[in-house]
Amino acid sequence: MGNFMAESSHDSPVGKAFRAAIDEACRFVGATAPNPSVGCALLDESGHILAVAAHHRAGQLHAEALALRQCSGRGLTHRIHSAVVTLEPCNHTGRTPPCTEALLATPVKSVWIGCADPDPNVAGGGAERLKAAGRDVFRISEFADVVPDAQRIAKDCRALIAPFRMRCREGKAWITVKQAVDGRGSMIPPVGQKTFTSVASLELAHRLRRGTDAIITGTGTIRADLPGFDVRHVEDHPARRRLLMICGRSGDLPESWLEKAALRFDVMWCASVEEAPRLLAEKGALWALVEAGPSLVRAMDERELWDDWLRIEVLPEGGERVSVRERHAVSPLSLIPGIGHEPARPALSSHLVERV
Ligand SMILES: NC(=O)C1=CN([C@@H]2O[C@H](COP(=O)(O)OP(=O)(O)OC[C@H]3O[C@@H](n4cnc5c(N)ncnc54)[C@H](OP(=O)(O)O)[C@@H]3O)[C@@H](O)[C@H]2O)C=CC1
Numbered sequence: 001m002g003n004f005m006a007e008s009s010h011d012s013p014v015g016k017a018f019r020a021a022i023d024e025a026c027r028f029v030g031a032t033a034p035n036p037s038v039g040c041a042l043l044d045e046s047g048h049i050l051a052v053a054a055h056h057r058a059g060q061l062h063a064e065a066l067a068l069r070q071c072s073g074r075g076l077t078h079r080i081h082s083a084v085v086t087l088e089p090c091n092h093t094g095r096t097p098p099c100t101e102a103l104l105a106t107p108v109k110s111v112w113i114g115c116a117d118p119d120p121n122v123a124g125g126g127a128e129r130l131k132a133a134g135r136d137v138f139r140i141s142e143f144a145d146v147v148p149d150a151q152r153i154a155k156d157c158r159a160l161i162a163p164f165r166m167r168c169r170e171g172k173a174w175i176t177v178k179q180a181v182d183g184r185g186s187m188i189p190p191v192g193q194k195t196f197t198s199v200a201s202l203e204l205a206h207r208l209r210r211g212t213d214a215i216i217t218g219t220g221t222i223r224a225d226l227p228g229f230d231v232r233h234v235e236d237h238p239a240r241r242r243l244l245m246i247c248g249r250s251g252d253l254p255e256s257w258l259e260k261a262a263l264r265f266d267v268m269w270c271a272s273v274e275e276a277p278r279l280l281a282e283k284g285a286l287w288a289l290v291e292a293g294p295s296l297v298r299a300m301d302e303r304e305l306w307d308d309w310l311r312i313e314v315l316p317e318g319g320e321r322v323s324v325r326e327r328h329a330v331s332p333l334s335l336i337p338g339i340g341h342e343p344a345r346p347a348l349s350s351h352l353v354e355r356v
């Protein structure tokens with residue numbers, strides 16, 4: 001293991017490397033579908049980070065391959081001693097060659113894994129392959145005694161792939177409902193407005209748009225708002241084309257709006273919202289954001305068609321409360337700055353953020 005086991009988590013090279021790999025992977029959440037966001041850091045024998053990289057987009061290099069390329073570009077390959085990866089390295093040839101073999105072509109001695117590949121039939125088996133080739137393989141969750149925030153790290157790594165895991169295992173997209181509510185408990189904006197939440201909350205909403213692969217809305221919202229659904233308050237991934245699922249049966253939406261939407265989105269119709277998670281997964285979406293009015297949101301709640309629910313509530317006394325309901329042990333929402341923890345990662349306490 002080398003001397004990677006420091007006394008405190010902040011001094012632990014493995015802990016630091018995982019943090020760097022997770023932060024890098026977070027930058028690409030919303031850009032990689034149908035692949036998951038993955039980060040990798042390569043370390044030398046003394047635990048010094050040689051390279052940090054993430055998977056940017058499906059069809060491009062995996063995180064390990066990009067980190068290895070950075071190392072070789074700087075003439076550092078011979079110094080690679082350990083690799084830290086948020087997800088078990090793939091062991092199959094897809095659009096890119098197996099990361100296990102790329103790692104095995106270096107002097108790497110140990111590989112630290114944040115979480116197992118949820119798709120054992122396709123890309124899994126990476127840990128076994130590395131072990132069979134004589135490398136040490138460590139799972140960070142098993143090192144809570146030496147890396148004190150190991151459980152937090154493992155949870156973040158699972159959160160990074162939660163939507164990918166759901167698609168692999170259940171054939172469904174991860175569904176996040178975002179609901180803004182005014183001081184009287186209404187979702188309907190004042191006449192002439194589309195939104196009523198603060199700039200900070202709009203930024204949060206747009207970070208969610210950035211991180212997700214699809215928007216689900218209803219015909220009522222389109223008629224009322226002619227929404228743009230684009231990412232404006234924060235910088236979007238370059239050239240990112242998302243899905244826009246319109247739930248409803250009435251096809252009489254303004255033609256000009258539909259034409260404009262089609263420039264930016266792949267538009268899909270859905271007559272029965274129960275089908276939405278499966279239809280979106282079939283189209284390659286991992287994570288979808290619901291931006292719909294009370295009718296569709298209620299229908300989704302009654303059918304339990306959501307995985308987490310973000311409520312932005314304008315308080316009658318002023319200020320806002322942002323709260324999250326979760327159905328699962330981990331949620332990709334915990335990685336979105338302003339909801340979970342910021343990139344600098346102060347201690348994460350609860351999933352309730354109050355901005356009053
Ligand atoms: N505060 C907030 O967070 C938000 C507020 N809004 C506001 O909401 C208002 C619009 O509300 P609303 O009319 O309820 O709009 P919705 O977005 O909920 O759309 C309603 C339509 O959704 C379709 N629908 C409902 N249930 C299902 C189902 N089970 N399967 C498939 N389709 C279904 C129906 O379409 P059809 O009739 O065609 O069959 C229905 O008319 C606007 O004022 C808008 O500004 C909108 C988004 C977010």
Ligand SMILES: Nc1c(N[C@@H]2O[C@H](COP(=O)(O)O)[C@@H](O)[C@H]2O)[nH]c(=O)[nH]c1=O
Pocket residue numbers: 180187189194195196197201202205221225226227228229230291292
């Ligand atoms: N009212 C409301 C939201 N409403 C959502 O935002 C859509 C408008 O998006 P755009 O046209 O891109 O600005 C609107 O149709 C609805 O889906 N969102 C929020 O963060 N806060 C709010 O108060």
